[in-house]
Each structure stands twice: as structure tokens, then as C-alpha cells.
Amino acid sequence: MVLVLVEHRQGEIRDITFQMLNKANELAEETDSKVSAVLLTAESKDFVEELKPWTDEILLHKDSKYENFNSDIYEQALTDIIEDKNPKLIMIGHSAQGMDLAPSLASSLNLPLAPNIVNLWWKDDDLVTEREIYGGKVNSEVRFKKEAPYLVTVQSAAFEAEEAPGLDANLVEIEPSIEDSEIFKKFLEYVEPEAGEVDITASDILISIGRGIEDEDNMDIIEELAEEIGADISGSRPVIDNGWLPEDRQVGQSGKTVTPKLYLAIGISGASQHVIGMKGSDTIVAINKDPDAPIFEVADYGIVDDLFKIVPKLADLLGKEN
Ligand SMILES: Cc1cc2nc3c(=O)[nH]c(=O)nc-3n(C[C@H](O)[C@H](O)[C@H](O)COP(=O)(O)OP(=O)(O)OC[C@H]3O[C@@H](n4cnc5c(N)ncnc54)[C@H](O)[C@@H]3O)c2cc1C
Known part of the structure; x- marks a missing residue:
């Protein structure tokens, strides 16, 4: 059995859940086993319907304790479920929630943990995982010394989740034991980003600008293009x-991981620390005057030219079309 933890926040199942379920289905099929999605929630109805086509089974624990994420509560519930079900593999998102939960879960169950994996596959009944090291410059293969169950946390956008595989999950209600005396953390408040701010992780079209723009005064040509094509603007670290x-627009290793339908990289060289955050985009277009810029290695389309010539022309052309 492959167990996938459903991640949800503010009434929505996070994309990472479907990405993990997609991969879990592939892995389960290869070993003739099944996928169970663990849903710990205060409100279940819409979530169950949404999850049904993605998994063989939903293990549901509905309890008001789950209203806000608390890793102390999740850890207790998952410990119980894992001991009961003895899955071969447990997948958790490498998100703020997963990073809080997975290490202590691994420690309390004495499970081997491979964090932030970008791929995984079976080899002679063992699990092999792939992780990025040295800021994404090198990928390493990591195997477990111990026997299953294996625990992994999965990097956002490592796997695609465009279409549900059309399954019809069995719903199984469970009652894992949770001791209030073992809950040491307390949820205080959820802080929404201020109204009007852009969440680049949710953008469909991103224009990302790099050091090639040279000066803040030149940003207006980018803003014009963004307006013509309805894009949000992000950037590289410089x-x-x-x-x-603003800081929350940075894409990359020390910024955000984005997966828009279109990522237009303008005047960005394509350093590994940047690419790690945008390579999951559906279509990547790069504009750079250097034909050897590494960004062209990940781009689907490239324009080798001066951005100050190309960007206004693009805005003009696309403006006429709209
Ligand atoms: C620990 C660590 C974490 C990091 N995290 C991040 C991160 O999260 N995100 C990130 O982006 N970087 C990050 N970096 C920095 C990263 O290594 C690069 O330095 C950075 O991404 C480079 O940004 P850039 O491509 O905009 O600039 P440059 O590398 O200077 O590239 C500018 C590009 O613009 C092109 N150009 C110049 N003028 C024009 C023109 N007129 N027309 C067309 N093209 C032009 C040039 O050919 C060049 O390719 C990190 C580094 C470290 C060490």
C-alpha cells in the first residue's frame, strides 16, 4: 500500500496532494498494490468528492481538532494509521506543513525519511529516490538501508497532476487515537497575504525579470507587457x-516554486538556483541576448536578442491582438 497524506489549507486541497496521488498510482500499479489517501479534516464532504477519482481508498478521520493544521495532532493520527496499515511507502508534501510533520513522524516511528525528493521508483522491490543537491546542480539517487515502510516528502511540482485517473475510491472512516495531553503546539492565527498582493505560486502567466533589465526605471516596459497579456510579474534574486x-515575487531556491501555464523569463541567465523554482512551468519562453545562457536549456522557446528591442515589440503585437 502507498499512503498519501492529503494536504489542505483554508478549505482547499493543495495541488501537491494530486501530484503525489498521481505518482502513487503509478508506483502502486507496478507492485500490484493500492493507494490510500489519508484525509484528516474538520469538514469532509467536498474533499471526499474531489479526491474520489484520484485514489483507491480514502481513510477519513473527521474531527474538529483538524480545523487548523497542527503537527502534534497529525503526528499522533498518522502514527496510529501507519502502525495499523503498515504501508510500504508514505508520501507527504515538502511544504511548510510537511516539513513540520515528517521529521518528528519519522523519529517517533523510527522510519527512514528521504526529504524533498523529485522522483522515486522501485528497483528490485527496494525504493530509489532522487534528490537535488548543491542547489539543484546535481541530482543524487538515495536508497534506504532499512526495510519498508519508507517515508518521503515530495517537492512541489515534481510530478504532474493534470487529469484524475478516473478511480472511484472506497471511503473508510477511521478513529485514530489522539491524546490531548500529547498536543504541545497551539494554533494562533492564519495570516492572509494583504489584499492586492500577488501570489505568484497561483499565477497562470508569469513574466519573470532578471538582472538584464539593468535599472528599476526600465521596469515599465515589463509592466506594459504584463498588462497586455494579463500576467503577474516575478523576478530573479538580483x-x-x-x-x-517585493520579496514575495522571487522565484527559486530561496524564493518560491512556481508552476504557471506560461513562464516568460526575460534577461535571466538561468542559474540552477533560479531554475529549480520554475522548471515545472508548462511552457517556458526565454528572452536573452546570450545564445549560451543556460536558461535556453530549460526553455521550450527562446528569443536570442536584446530585451529592450523585443519586449516593447511583443507588447505592441499582443496588444493589437487583444
Ligand atoms: C544559496 C543561494 C540561493 C539562491 N537563490 C536564488 C533564488 O531563489 N532565485 C534566484 O533567481 N537566484 C538565486 N540565487 C542567485 C543565483 O545564483 C543567480 O545569481 C541569479 O539567479 C542570477 O540572476 P539573473 O539571471 O537575473 O542575473 P544574471 O546571472 O546576471 O543574468 C542576467 C542575464 O541577462 C542577460 N541580459 C543582459 N542584458 C540583456 C539584454 N539587454 N537583453 C537580453 N538579455 C540580457 C544576460 O545575458 C544574462 O544571461 C541564489 C544563490 C545562492 C548562492
């Missing part, structure tokens, strides 16, 4: 360090 864009 642009953020220079204060030309």
Missing part, C-alpha cells in the same frame, strides 16, 4: 535584492 520587486 531584482529582488535591488528592491525593484
Whole structure:
């Protein structure tokens, strides 16, 4: 059995859940086993319907304790479920929630943990995982010394989840034991980003700007293009360090991981620390005057030219079309 923890926040199942379920289905099929999605929630109805086509089974524990994520509560519930079901593999998202939960879960169950994996496959009944090291410059294969169950946390956008595989999950209600005396953390409040701010992780079209823009005064040509095509604007680290864009617009290793339908990289060289955060985009278009810029290795389409010539022309052309 492959167990996948359903991640949800503010009434929505996070994309990472479907990405993990997609991969879990593939792995389960290869070993003739099944996928169970663990749903710990205060409100279950819409979640169950949404999950049904993605998994063989939903293990549901409905309890008001889950209203807000608390790793102390999740850890107790999962410990119980894992001991009971003895899955071969447990998948948790490498998100703020997963990073809080997985290490202590691994420790309390004495499970081997491979964090932040970007791929995994069976080899002679053993699990092999792939992890990025040295800031994404090198990928390493990691195997477990111990026997299953294996625990992994999965990098956002490592796997696709465009279409549900059309399953019809069995719903199984469970009652894992949770001791209030073992809950040491307390949820205080959920802080929403201020109204009007852009969440680049949710953008469909992103124009990302790099050091090639040279000066903050030149940003207006990017803003014009963004307006013509309905894009949000993000950037590489030098642009953020220079204060030309707010911090929450940085894409990459020390910024955000984005997966828009279109990522337009303008004047960005394509350093590994940047690419790690955008390579999951559906279509990548790069504009750079250097034909050897590494960004062209990940781009689906490339324009080798001066951005100051190309960007206004693009805005003009696309503006006429709209
Ligand atoms: C620990 C660590 C974490 C990091 N985290 C991040 C991160 O999260 N995100 C991130 O982006 N970086 C990060 N970096 C920095 C990263 O290594 C690169 O330095 C950075 O991504 C480079 O940004 P850039 O591509 O905008 O600039 P540059 O590398 O300077 O590239 C500018 C590009 O613009 C092109 N160009 C210049 N003028 C024009 C023109 N007129 N027309 C067309 N093209 C032009 C050039 O050919 C060049 O390719 C990190 C580094 C470290 C060490």
C-alpha cells in the first residue's frame, strides 16, 4: 500500500496532494498494490468528492481538532494509521506543513525519511529516490538501508497532476487515537497575504525579470507587457535584492516554486538556483541576448536578442491582438 497524506489549507486541497496521488498510482500499479489517501479534516464532504477519482481508498478521520493544521495532532493520527496499515511507502508534501510533520513522524516511528525528493521508483522491490543537491546542480539517487515502510516528502511540482485517473475510491472512516495531553503546539492565527498582493505560486502567466533589465526605471516596459497579456510579474534574486520587486515575487531556491501555464523569463541567465523554482512551468519562453545562457536549456522557446528591442515589440503585437 502507498499512503498519501492529503494536504489542505483554508478549505482547499493543495495541488501537491494530486501530484503525489498521481505518482502513487503509478508506483502502486507496478507492485500490484493500492493507494490510500489519508484525509484528516474538520469538514469532509467536498474533499471526499474531489479526491474520489484520484485514489483507491480514502481513510477519513473527521474531527474538529483538524480545523487548523497542527503537527502534534497529525503526528499522533498518522502514527496510529501507519502502525495499523503498515504501508510500504508514505508520501507527504515538502511544504511548510510537511516539513513540520515528517521529521518528528519519522523519529517517533523510527522510519527512514528521504526529504524533498523529485522522483522515486522501485528497483528490485527496494525504493530509489532522487534528490537535488548543491542547489539543484546535481541530482543524487538515495536508497534506504532499512526495510519498508519508507517515508518521503515530495517537492512541489515534481510530478504532474493534470487529469484524475478516473478511480472511484472506497471511503473508510477511521478513529485514530489522539491524546490531548500529547498536543504541545497551539494554533494562533492564519495570516492572509494583504489584499492586492500577488501570489505568484497561483499565477497562470508569469513574466519573470532578471538582472538584464539593468535599472528599476526600465521596469515599465515589463509592466506594459504584463498588462497586455494579463500576467503577474516575478523576478530573479538580483531584482529582488535591488528592491525593484517585493520579496514575495522571487522565484527559486530561496524564493518560491512556481508552476504557471506560461513562464516568460526575460534577461535571466538561468542559474540552477533560479531554475529549480520554475522548471515545472508548462511552457517556458526565454528572452536573452546570450545564445549560451543556460536558461535556453530549460526553455521550450527562446528569443536570442536584446530585451529592450523585443519586449516593447511583443507588447505592441499582443496588444493589437487583444
Ligand atoms: C544559496 C543561494 C540561493 C539562491 N537563490 C536564488 C533564488 O531563489 N532565485 C534566484 O533567481 N537566484 C538565486 N540565487 C542567485 C543565483 O545564483 C543567480 O545569481 C541569479 O539567479 C542570477 O540572476 P539573473 O539571471 O537575473 O542575473 P544574471 O546571472 O546576471 O543574468 C542576467 C542575464 O541577462 C542577460 N541580459 C543582459 N542584458 C540583456 C539584454 N539587454 N537583453 C537580453 N538579455 C540580457 C544576460 O545575458 C544574462 O544571461 C541564489 C544563490 C545562492 C548562492
